[in-house]
Amino acid sequence: MRVLITGGFGFIGITLAKVLVELDYEVTLLDSLTVQVHGEIPAFEAPAGVKCVRMDVRELADRPEVLEGMDVVYHLAAETGTAQSMYRVVHYVDVNEVGTAALIEGIGKCVRRPKHVVLASSRSVYGEGAYVHESSPGILVVPQSRTKEQLVAGEWEPVDGQGRVLTCVPTPENLGFFPGSIYAASKAAQELLLQAASTALGFRLSIFRFQNVYGEGQSLQNPYTGIISIFFNRAAQGIEIPIYEDGRESRDFVHVSDIVWGLVNVVKADLPSATVMNLGAGQPTSVLSLVDDLLAATGCNVPVRVTGQFRLGDIRHCYADTTRAKTLLGYSPQVSLREGLRRFAAWASSQPRHDDKLEKATEELRKKGLAV
Ligand SMILES: NC(=O)c1ccc[n+]([C@@H]2O[C@H](COP(=O)([O-])OP(=O)(O)OC[C@H]3O[C@@H](n4cnc5c(N)ncnc54)[C@H](O)[C@@H]3O)[C@@H](O)[C@H]2O)c1
Numbered sequence: 001m002r003v004l005i006t007g008g009f010g011f012i013g014i015t016l017a018k019v020l021v022e023l024d025y026e027v028t029l030l031d032s033l034t035v036q037v038h039g040e041i042p043a044f045e046a047p048a049g050v051k052c053v054r055m056d057v058r059e060l061a062d063r064p065e066v067l068e069g070m071d072v073v074y075h076l077a078a079e080t081g082t083a084q085s086m087y088r089v090v091h092y093v094d095v096n097e098v099g100t101a102a103l104i105e106g107i108g109k110c111v112r113r114p115k116h117v118v119l120a121s122s123r124s125v126y127g128e129g130a131y132v133h134e135s136s137p138g139i140l141v142v143p144q145s146r147t148k149e150q151l152v153a154g155e156w157e158p159v160d161g162q163g164r165v166l167t168c169v170p171t172p173e174n175l176g177f178f179p180g181s182i183y184a185a186s187k188a189a190q191e192l193l194l195q196a197a198s199t200a201l202g203f204r205l206s207i208f209r210f211q212n213v214y215g216e217g218q219s220l221q222n223p224y225t226g227i228i229s230i231f232f233n234r235a236a237q238g239i240e241i242p243i244y245e246d247g248r249e250s251r252d253f254v255h256v257s258d259i260v261w262g263l264v265n266v267v268k269a270d271l272p273s274a275t276v277m278n279l280g281a282g283q284p285t286s287v288l289s290l291v292d293d294l295l296a297a298t299g300c301n302v303p304v305r306v307t308g309q310f311r312l313g314d315i316r317h318c319y320a321d322t323t324r325a326k327t328l329l330g331y332s333p334q335v336s337l338r339e340g341l342r343r344f345a346a347w348a349s350s351q352p353r354h355d356d357k358l359e360k361a362t363e364e365l366r367k368k369g370l371a372v
Contacts (some may be wrong), residue, residue, distance in 0.1 A: 001025040007077030011217035032056040057099040060106035070114040081224030085183035096186035104197040116204045122187040127178030129318030131166035145180040151310045170321035181313040204273045211280030215256030216347035223357035235300040247288035247306045252280040252319035255340035258333040280320030297341040
């Protein structure tokens with residue numbers, strides 16, 4: 001099996017590559033090694049036996065030879081900061097959408113075209129995700145993104161059109177697209193572009209929508225995404241951890257090894273093209289509870305402050321309905337949050353320290369009116 005991973009030096013890509021090499025796959029990593037993720041002088045270790053191509057995914061239309069004869073292309077290269085996407089709009093659309101378009105054009109120019117493309121999409125395409133009202137528990141509703149006025153008033157929980165508070169339930173794949181950020185819209189666009197091309201160009205397409213992935217290898221330098229890395233960095237340097245809203249907002253945190261299990265096994269499964277599957281732990285964890293568990297895993301003791309501040313475009317809750325991946329792939333996440341945080345903290349503690357850039361990133365958002 002010949003496999004190309006775009007964004008292969010990201011932490012999901014590297015973890016995937018290590019597993020594929022063990023399975024005797026011939027692996028090529030394509031990555032531009034962006035400064036935001038890797039720093040000015042990228043310090044990385046390519047797994048033994050992989051081939052590395054340093055290039056921008058947007059060049060693939062002009063360099064189709066990189067794609068020639070691949071059995072599988074995992075398309076992971078992307079800009080990934082939700083809040084940052086709200087002001088670097090052209091850049092996010094360019095990397096995520098034009099990058100995907102370049103991949104498709106490159107595939108079209110190959111003599112031996114890749115047979116299977118696996119896209120790393122995101123739960124963000126669902127916006128606030130699935131909720132119900134107690135009067136009609138069988139009917140899923142997707143609340144509108146919360147407005148600035150609601151957030152300023154501390155009305156954190158999403159409400160329906162009549163102002164009634166709703167209850168968050170697991171989000172299934174058929175909910176539809178309700179992107180609440182440019183990042184989310186660009187991930188939805190990646191899905192649509194690949195769906196539009198797969199039949200005509202003759203490749204099978206598999207789409208995963210990941211929840212919040214964390215784990216060993218996650219950038220400790222990127223202040224725009226990766227809440228666990230950001231909080232770890234502060235805790236390790238004895239800096240207070242600020243928590244947005246009231247701290248009861250929640251996410252579905254899934255360890256990278258469970259994501260990689262899905263990525264590896266979808267290639268072996270005989271599924272129809274354009275199958276979309278959620279991958280997550282399938283349960284919500286509040287940010288306050290996450291910080292408790294993270295501090296316990298690191299052994300650090302720093303103040304934790306619930307700030308009541310917020311970012312526009314952030315969702316309140318959302319967790320995955322993983323029934324489809326369970327049924328079609330036998331997916332069953334193996335790493336509990338506590339165990340995953342223990343593994344992450346052990347790895348992160350051995351890494352060089354990086355200056356904390358969270359406040360600078362937040363200040364940037366404040367100036368643009370995107371954080372209050
Ligand atoms: N981590 C998560 O919680 C999460 C959740 C949902 C979806 N995803 C998706 O998973 C994929 C991988 O994310 P990750 O968490 O490993 O992120 P990451 O930032 O660790 O990795 C992304 C990699 O892409 C590379 N890259 C960025 N722009 C590029 C370009 N123009 N050309 C080539 N390479 C480029 C970066 O250098 C980086 O190595 C992304 O598509 C992301 O949208 C991640």
